[in-house]
Amino acid sequence: MRNNRFYLLIGVLFVLSYLATAFVDNQYYFFAGFAILQLMVMALAWNILGGYAGYVNFGSAAFFGLGAYSAIFVLQLFDATLFTQIIVAGCFSGLVGFGTGYLTLRLRGVYFAIATLALLVVSETLIVNWDYVGGAAGAYVLPKRNPEILGVLVVGKSGALFGNYKELLFFLMCTIALITIVICRFIENSKFGRGLAALRDNEEAAESMGVPTLKLKLIATSLSASIMGITGGTFPYYMTFIDPISAFNLDISVNALAMPLIGGTGSWLGPVLGALVLGTLQQVVTVTISSSINLLVVGLFLVAFVIFAPGGFLGLIQKYWKRGG
């Protein structure tokens, strides 16, 4: 896709996502959309480190959960607005990502993977024991009545930008997703991205070709972590009640990892496809057949894809094109 065409598309989607909130009243699509978009952003974020740099992160749920809870924290502290919450969430998770990376990225990938797993346990335990943010008992977040920004009514029955919070959240998540896509695409075509690719293929060689591997890995980790944090930042408002178990749920890590691998890790399109397909499938399958089978489907999908379709969905599609000529 050429640049201007790409950005045009992004712009159109952005506008559409707002119009959708204005004209669609079937709320379900906003919930479903939000859920799928959330998966998408997590997948894209994971792919920045996992796909481009080849470092596997099991701790996505940790960055997500820390994001969610820093949102809760600032809410407790000075009753922050949704937007402040999201910003803080992003910054904090980014910092944690940087710290973890700084401590462990000198080591081989597996160690980093294990460290992120450990981070997940540690951060969950800390939150569980920290009653200020609700501790193990969880915390409620009641949406404010008629919030305003610079005098403009954001959410309200009439004369507001959005009819209700779900629409606002949906629009927000769309925006985040679009921005993340732009970031990912930018990385792929940048010197930064090429450096990551080099160190993914062979770190020692990359280093000896003058690639500052540690620096690049650190940037990638922090970026990926802070995007995950931002996603987590929207979670409390979506749920209105969160507890550590759901905020640090291992499934979050699993999905963040499975979707790029199923979609294809090479480009931003992979995670997007993966999330669309797997997310939709999860939504649908839960409905049509028993959900223990639904879980099985995810597992089998993952295994089948990593075994038979290395390139993921993207790979398959490209193959078909080639065959079709």
Place this chain on the structure above:
Amino acid sequence: MFSFELLINAIVIGILLGGFYAALSIGLSISFGLLDIVNIAHPAFIILGAFICFIFNSHYGIDPILMGIIFSPVFFLLGLLIYRIYYERFEKTGAEALRGLAFFFGLMFIIEVILIMSFGVDFQMVQAGYIDFKATFGVVDIPFRMFVPFVFAMLMAIGLQWFSSRTFFGRAMQAVAQDSLALRLMGIDPVKIKTIAFGISIATCSIAGALLVIVIPIEPSVGRLYIGQVFAIVVLGGLGSQSGTLIAAMLLGLVESLITTFFGPSWSPAVAFGALILVLAFKPTGILGRVGDTRG
């Protein structure tokens, strides 16, 4: 509220607990430690073993540990199979880092779901004479529910330690970890070695499962609780050294039981994993480090 009685008992339980952890992680110290296979599904296999022991115990009253031992060859074969797939599909193509991991993640899910579909999600327990038995020495008492698994864990750990340091095959296994080239020169096929080694690591899951179901009640997804622990132990133990793994497991057990006793239980996991992160950061070769290539 410190007292000598508390301390000594905390230590005893800590050691027993350590033995239990050792049983869970000793297999992983082969697959992850020696073969660099990040088998995230290891605990899932343990739960699989646990459930097998459970059915035979509840239907025919067979002792779980006996069952675990009987079934370990089956698990061994299962291990061979899985490694073949893993090798053909990922290791050969150098894709293990990402897709290999995902592969095991998927396996974990599949095992869990199959167990859910066949056993439901209720907690299950096994019966055996010794489970409710306890021995008392002065102020110390030793619950056999913990002690018996401890003994077998020790046997297993020491057995493997002996195997990998004394037997030819064991040494070959160690050599695989260092570099396969040397082996090739010696005319040994490293893949063969790895296959069998992975088989062994899965075989231990059968026995570990038996011990697990004696110590705690099980349900299909209980394995997730231990993913962190077992990897922590293997890394702390300095990848691939069975003795290291044993010691790390003991330390973790002791730390948990001491903290539980004197500071309250809800902090023990944080401490254990905090320790892990620190070790990774500052002494990645583990407590008693193997001369390992921890760098990229």
Place this chain on the structure above:
Amino acid sequence: MLGKFGKLRRNIALVSVLGFTLILAQGLMTTATRAAEPIKIGFSMALTGALAGGGKQSLVSMEMWAEDVNKKGGLLGRPVELVYYDDQTNPKNVPGIYAKLLDIDKVDFVVSGYGTNLIAPAMPVVIQRDLVFMGLFGMNNNKKWKYDKYFQILPSGPNPAVDFSRAWFDTVMALDPKPKSIAFIAADAEFARNLKEGAVTNAKRIGLKITYNKNYKPGTPDYTPIIRAINATNPDVIYVASYPNGSVGIVRAVSEVGTKARGFGGGMVGLQFSGIMKGLGPKLNGILNYDFYVPEPNMNLYPGVVDLLARYQKIAPSRKVDPLGYYLAPWSYAYLQVLGDAVNAVGKIDHAAIAKYIHATEFSTVVGKVKFGKNGEWANGRTLTVQWQNIKKQNDLQQFTKPGIRKIMEPAAFATGTVKPFNALR
């Protein structure tokens, strides 16, 4: 190679395409076919994941309710249909499921899934539509919302967290000599923590000295250090708020280490589950724990409960659910019963009127007389405190179906026995 996997590839592609079309299809389908159709009651239920044990059990008896109602000609002359999705015990899925129920399946009523964490995320969706919402075993979900159309079947009482353990404290205070000190241990999870907070309030009210107050992480493999640490502070009674695998571990640990405390138990979730009862057997003797329904004579007087459980126990094995079903089956049946009665009484689907009626009425259900208070909790609590007594053998489920095993201590109105010190029964 390609040829070999080509087929598989095609299938995978197919499945995913199917995915898209299905969701589209659902969008379209809803508009079609809207004639003399059944009254739909929608809910999310934990059919997989941590709470699936309870979730599946509830589902079975809820389906039995639908059956019964339809035999009697349904609601407002229309048949009843249950529409439910699995929330996988993951709160994340809940908001979406309820939106789907309301906007895609166009259900006429929604009721909650099983458990506080899975009720909470549904509240805002339901409140936004201003619908009647029946809750199943939620702990104080309405505290922040103060929503006037929420009704909750768990018989804790108007002030749930505190009232839940009130009966337990009344019971232990009946011990002679009266206990002066108490220790608390709770699982690090929402329900258990709330129970403990409430219990602590009660302890303070009565003036018990708190010697130990800690939480443990679910998944702790061995609890003997905890019990020892507690014993070291010699409390007269020990209040435990735990989740199933913790409950088992703690019961085992206390029978290994022993304790001088004269009252033990309180909020131990899971002891009521058949598998666990069966496994622990005599180790349960002496434990004082909460319960909602036990097969004691006076409870069996509730209209229809004996018959309900009999039918439940017939189908339980084939559905791989708790074979006895004492813990949830009556309650998940009752919360639909209340809704059903109200709808029939009001005579039309008018949520405001129905809510008003439920507030005003005392219902007679399989769990006895039910009256809701302002906040939608029971007007006065009826959480039982039972003491496990004279359990003879392990691995015998039948013994638990007979009266006299779980004797009711409090509330006094239901008492079928008197409390004995913990060790006197072991």
Place this chain on the structure above:
Amino acid sequence: MLKIQNLTKNFGGFKALDDINLEVEPGERLGLIGPNGSGKTTLINCVSGSIQDYDGEVYFNQDNLNSLVAHKRTRKGISRSFQIPKPFNSMTVKQNLLIPLEFAVESKNLGSGSIEDEADNIIEELGLGDKSDQLTLGLTQIEMRKLELARAMAVKPQLLISDEAMAGLSSSEVDDILEILISLNEKSKITIIMIEHIMRAVMGFSERVVCLDAGKIIANAAPSEVIKNPAVEKAYLGE
């Protein structure tokens, strides 16, 4: 230009390098030989920075490299090829060259043209032209070796260390590589350290040969002398 002082490296108990002292003159062609495990590769790992935690000093053009990580040393002008080629497999041959050109070379050091042209030049020089847009997976042994050299050249080094660049090649192929290296040394005045087992090549190429055994320098002289040196014979043939 390169000065190594009292360089010592231990792996656990095992002494891989034992108090190495070595100087290399600008423009020199130095051969580095020694039996397997004698520490050759360890030595260049210490020089290139792949290994950092060694004792002793490494100087390059008078400044001490000890504190510098590998990619910084590369930018100073030290370049190495790997014994086992380590190409970037997700990239084409040309893209493989663009990485070092983009990351190691400041644009001023590039001639007139863009880095694209620079890459093409190098590819032509090594006769990889027809492979330029192929993925590296498809390359033959010799092409791999050439690519490895090409990347080493692409960083515009002052010192190039070639680690067994000829292992497993036919004698004609060996000559190809030798030709390349010599022209590099003579045309572009690049100092070269060649690690090699193929005696014919190393002896023919080098102006000076250093022989390592068990982490120690046992010979350091003109090729003709080194060949005669009994210690060297012993190290290779054993007794």
